[in-house]
Amino acid sequence: MSKLTVSMENYLEAIYELSNGNSGVRVSDISERLGVTKPSVNSAISTLAEKGLVTTEKYKKVYLTPTGLEQAKLTSKKHQIIQKFFTEVLKIDAAVADQDACSIEHVISSDSVQAMQEYMQANANKEKE
Structure with a gap:
């Protein structure tokens, strides 16, 4: 396709x-x-x-x-991860993060999104220790 x-x-x-x-x-x-x-x-x-x-x-x-x-699940998941990274890691306003995530989700590689997700998971694990 x-x-x-x-x-x-x-x-x-x-x-x-x-x-x-x-x-x-x-x-x-x-x-x-x-x-x-x-x-x-x-x-x-x-x-x-x-x-x-x-x-x-x-x-x-x-x-x-x-x-x-x-295809829709992939796009939606990218959006959610990017938005979460922006709000939780970079402390960007939720509305701005949502708008930016909507723009970025279409051009960012899956590798970069996975790296964001792994970074957030590693930090969450550090906070639990």
Whole structure:
């Protein structure tokens, strides 16, 4: 599968978080979450469906396919780790950390995210000692 655009990753992440990973999501909920129009959501959903990442029927809910779910989980996990690193280690304001994490999650390597996670785990273990 070709690399997804930042926008497409954001749609997958929004669907994943709104659905708790296992239920369908309405176009209007995605639109509200991302601050975009319903026609924009419909266009993105068509693209994601062509890539085999979501399934939907006209005027019905949008569902992640197993491949879409895997991609969405990865993006969401990156976001959470980066945000936690920014707030807990760097002491950045939560709102700023969330916004920055949303931008960075699309370009940062998995190795860098793993290093952040390992750093936080090592420090948590030191604090317990």
